[in-house]
Amino acid sequence: MTKTYGELNPGERVLLGPGPSNVHPRVLKAMATPLVGHLDPDFLEIMNDTMELLREVFQTKNTLTIPMSGTGSAGMETALVNLLEPGDKAVVCINGLFGQRMADIAERCGAQVITVEGEWGRIIEPESVEDALKGSGAKLVAIVHAETSTGVKQPIEEISRIVKNYDALLLVDAVTSLGGVEVKVDEWGIDACYSGTQKCLSCPPGLSPVTFSDRVMEVLRTRKTKVQSWYLDLTMIQNYWGKERFYHHTAPISMIYALRESLRIIHEEGLKNRFKRHITNSNALVAGIEAMGLEMFAQEGHRLPSLNAVKVPEGVDDVKVRKYLLERFNIEIGGGLGDLKGKIWRIGLMGHSSTKNNVFLVLSALESALRAQGFSIRPGAGVAAANEVFSKDL
Amino acid sequence: MTKTYGELNPGERVLLGPGPSNVHPRVLKAMATPLVGHLDPDFLEIMNDTMELLREVFQTKNTLTIPMSGTGSAGMETALVNLLEPGDKAVVCINGLFGQRMADIAERCGAQVITVEGEWGRIIEPESVEDALKGSGAKLVAIVHAETSTGVKQPIEEISRIVKNYDALLLVDAVTSLGGVEVKVDEWGIDACYSGTQKCLSCPPGLSPVTFSDRVMEVLRTRKTKVQSWYLDLTMIQNYWGKERFYHHTAPISMIYALRESLRIIHEEGLKNRFKRHITNSNALVAGIEAMGLEMFAQEGHRLPSLNAVKVPEGVDDVKVRKYLLERFNIEIGGGLGDLKGKIWRIGLMGHSSTKNNVFLVLSALESALRAQGFSIRPGAGVAAANEVFSKDL
Known part of the structure; x- marks a missing residue:
């Protein structure tokens, strides 16, 4: 008997890594x-x-x-x-x-x-x-x-x-x-x-x-x-x-x-609207990240809205967190490269992946993953901070 | 007003050129x-x-x-x-x-x-x-x-x-x-x-x-x-x-x-079956081409079943024939490259494009195109010769 190959059936992912982003x-x-x-x-x-x-x-x-x-x-x-x-x-x-x-x-x-x-x-x-x-x-x-x-x-x-x-x-x-x-x-x-x-x-x-x-x-x-x-x-x-x-x-x-x-x-969206959307969603994510007690990695004032680098907190295992996000919530975020391996996460909010809903998802899932590692977070702090940014945007 | 771009809507082609072939x-x-x-x-x-x-x-x-x-x-x-x-x-x-x-x-x-x-x-x-x-x-x-x-x-x-x-x-x-x-x-x-x-x-x-x-x-x-x-x-x-x-x-x-x-x-098809299919369909095409009074270009005994090069007959305009096939029948075949420009056609019968039906189509359409250029062909000669090859294959 020759081997049979099954139908193509990859997981349904929320792509919030360094790319690829979700495709419309x-x-x-x-x-x-x-x-x-x-x-x-x-x-x-x-x-x-x-x-x-x-x-x-x-x-x-x-x-x-x-x-x-x-x-x-x-x-x-x-x-x-x-x-x-x-x-x-x-x-x-x-x-x-x-x-x-x-x-x-x-x-x-x-x-x-x-x-x-x-x-x-x-x-x-x-x-x-x-x-x-x-x-x-x-x-x-x-x-x-x-x-x-x-x-x-x-x-x-x-x-x-x-x-x-x-x-x-x-x-x-x-x-x-x-x-x-x-x-x-x-x-x-x-x-x-x-x-x-x-x-x-x-x-x-x-x-x-x-x-x-x-x-x-x-x-x-x-x-x-x-x-x-x-x-x-x-x-x-x-x-x-x-x-x-x-x-x-x-x-x-x-x-x-x-x-x-x-x-x-x-x-159709227009470049201006698109750039504004990327900035708003990134601002909301950053607000959420910081409200959860985490720190951004890149120099303030020079951060990319499309790729948000977050420091992995002391005592937290980078790989375990990313695995948890992927396996429990189908969310992909990126790890660090080179010397930054294990030290940062890279959260992409790019193109079709840059949505308010994805900001909610990644903050909520990250809260769960960090708690599982014993990292203490005020419940819902991330989402609340993100919502505050969104409310100003209306 | 900014320009609007229409929905993607390319023609539906029968791809019998040097590639791409039709995709399953x-x-x-x-x-x-x-x-x-x-x-x-x-x-x-x-x-x-x-x-x-x-x-x-x-x-x-x-x-x-x-x-x-x-x-x-x-x-x-x-x-x-x-x-x-x-x-x-x-x-x-x-x-x-x-x-x-x-x-x-x-x-x-x-x-x-x-x-x-x-x-x-x-x-x-x-x-x-x-x-x-x-x-x-x-x-x-x-x-x-x-x-x-x-x-x-x-x-x-x-x-x-x-x-x-x-x-x-x-x-x-x-x-x-x-x-x-x-x-x-x-x-x-x-x-x-x-x-x-x-x-x-x-x-x-x-x-x-x-x-x-x-x-x-x-x-x-x-x-x-x-x-x-x-x-x-x-x-x-x-x-x-x-x-x-x-x-x-x-x-x-x-x-x-x-x-x-x-x-x-x-x-699933199996390599043997696949190679046989390519050979049979090419044989049928070549039989049809020759029955129409055209000549193959490549050395006998060393011809590719996947790419069939046919000499453009004296007095026939290469570009006009290919345009006629594309515009009237949505069939793409290839022209010659380099020194062979205007001198040969390249008819691909590759993969999903290598079918009996495509052999019929290209022979029938080519007959029409050549007649339009005043090239004389016994009506239906190409398809008849192809059918003879197919009948032996059963």
């Missing part, structure tokens, strides 16, 4: 749409809509604004392999795991990497970027806008001015901000920006939206070497997404169906 | 399944099933048998960037577009590429591989099993013996064969093999199944340099798919749901 039923439905070919006239229309809608969330006029056929890290690699050539100097800001990853990739591109190290949980100060740039001849500065590993939201504008003064390119990781937190590509003077679909866009993981300025297009035109990745080579990919529609690789059609639908939902 | 409704349904996290215990089970089922279609015991998070070309790049280091010598066989692509990527890896050129539409002869290997010190030989651009099926076994004699690794592109045409990774002594989901597996495009032998694992362990692509670095990715379940990048969850379901369908 309309997006799930779009995923189930029968396919057309990747050069079908109907698909070319869908590509056009997707590019237009992506420009809207990136707040940019950049022509080259497309979804790359891979997850967020593929977007990171796309930006670095296309902008950098062997021997180029790159300033990479590191105050979390994703800054580290950028440095790793930049080195694999043969670049000379100058790192600006910052404490995990705090922002990178503009002066330290300037110090690194001085006399360096760096071609680009790479920085993470929304550091998923720490919950820090990095201010970009002042650093952008400095980068421009040194005639370098500004590369920004917006994986955990795009579509949930303000990202103003043109106004902030960002030259290259990438994101992922499974965070605030609330589309399944599998695509990485990217956008590139005219300055980058010029850098691409004047490269001396071939881009080291064929799969991520924008000098070729732009001809598939551009007027030529020249075949490069088969686009992930169903994922693009899903992205278009998730962007359409964002278009 | 069960797979579409799987795509719409609500998501769990990429480290969720339920997802880890789904990953295990997927690896097991992939080993079945690859006919291998290789531990590292996983779907890469990108389309088929990402699988090609994965194999090359992981196996090659700068300065390595690689023999690349080129008798079509995808052989060219392998050479391009191998060069981007800093390898010294030795090409074995063959006529497009014919197989690569084993002797020419041996000639290239002699005294070369090549680390690997790369060859395309199913050349999507020409419809040629390359025999692998004899070349494999030669490659082993020279102590090189054998890398095989099985994008358009896996799951529809016999691919025996272990028996044929293939060290690295990659495919795409949107061909004979009849899953949407977006993943690239890959498998690597123990010899490759040893090569990975003893690399002197980091893999130039972080995103495709198997030395890290194997720890996510292995026992450690160590986070690398967020897996494309919905796509893996879909792949598991498409592999489950293959498991």
Whole structure:
């Protein structure tokens, strides 16, 4: 007898981790749409809509604004392999795991990497970027806008001015901000920006939206070497997404169906409303967390509404709490990465997962989990504090 | 007023091009399944099933048998960037577009590429591989099993013996064969093999199944340099798919749901039945094509049942015929690539698209399209010839 495999039947989760977030039923439905070919006239229309809608969330006029056929890290690699050539100097800001990853990739591109190290949980100060740039001849500065590993939201504008003064390119990781937190590509003077679909866009993981300025297009035109990745080579990919529609690789059609639908939902809600919703729900969560006697991890004033990092209290077992939430309440939250393993929880309130009801759920379930570990909490304190924030929002 | 975007509503196509093929409704349904996290215990089970089922279609015991998070070309790049280091010598066989692509990527890896050129539409002869290997010190030989651009099926076994004699690794592109045409990774002594989901597996495009032998694992362990692509670095990715379940990048969850379901369908049908179905339907199509007075392009005895390349007859306009098929009958077939543009049609009969009914449809519609161009055909000749093949199959 050969083994039989059962019907696909995963648990029904409330996804409040660092991504994926819960996907809107309309997006799930779009995923189930029968396919057309990747050069079908109907698909070319869908590509056009997707590019237009992506420009809207990136707040940019950049022509080259497309979804790359891979997850967020593929977007990171796309930006670095296309902008950098062997021997180029790159300033990479590191105050979390994703800054580290950028440095790793930049080195694999043969670049000379100058790192600006910052404490995990705090922002990178503009002066330290300037110090690194001085006399360096760096071609680009790479920085993470929304550091998923720490919950820090990095201010970009002042650093952008400095980068421009040194005639370098500004590369920004917006994986955990795009579509949930303000990202103003043109106004902030960002030259290259990438994101992922499974965070605030609330589309399944599998695509990485990217956008590139005219300055980058010029850098691409004047490269001396071939881009080291064929799969991520924008000098070729732009001809598939551009007027030529020249075949490069088969686009992930169903994922693009899903992205278009998730962007359409964002278009209907409006960016302003969406950002406000993310802020309100995060404020309510933070109020609840603090009312329960817990502490937030990231630097005050620079916290991401989409990813709320909470310190694991002394004497409480990180893994046990997360297991309890998953097994008893079907709620996923994230643990810490790297040095922060066991030290923080990462509670995502992203896109379709950023709702008042999910704030209630996670606070209520966390109260139960912490009590089970002997951590003392005034009953209902979290939810009461959250409700107070919501009541002001009406 | 802001622009409104309509509901997703692409045409309903019969996909008989070079991929994507039509996707089974069960797979579409799987795509719409609500998501769990990429480290969720339920997802880890789904990953295990997927690896097991992939080993079945690859006919291998290789531990590292996983779907890469990108389309088929990402699988090609994965194999090359992981196996090659700068300065390595690689023999690349080129008798079509995808052989060219392998050479391009191998060069981007800093390898010294030795090409074995063959006529497009014919197989690569084993002797020419041996000639290239002699005294070369090549680390690997790369060859395309199913050349999507020409419809040629390359025999692998004899070349494999030669490659082993020279102590090189054998890398095989099985994008358009896996799951529809016999691919025996272990028996044929293939060290690295990659495919795409949107061909004979009849899953949407977006993943690239890959498998690597123990010899490759040893090569990975003893690399002197980091893999130039972080995103495709198997030395890290194997720890996510292995026992450690160590986070690398967020897996494309919905796509893996879909792949598991498409592999489950293959498991139920059985590989033998599936290969036989592909052969019978291709035989019927070829009989019909020839009865209509058209000619096949690829070398006789070495034709892919999954991709049937037909010569565009003198005086017939390639683009007009394909447009006619798409607009009047919702049927997609492919045109030629590179030098073969305008010279061949590529009719895919892959996976869920490989049905008797689709053979009838494409022959009937092609008859109509060719008549509209003034090409003379005995009415119903194609379908009659196909029916004759089917009748013998009962």
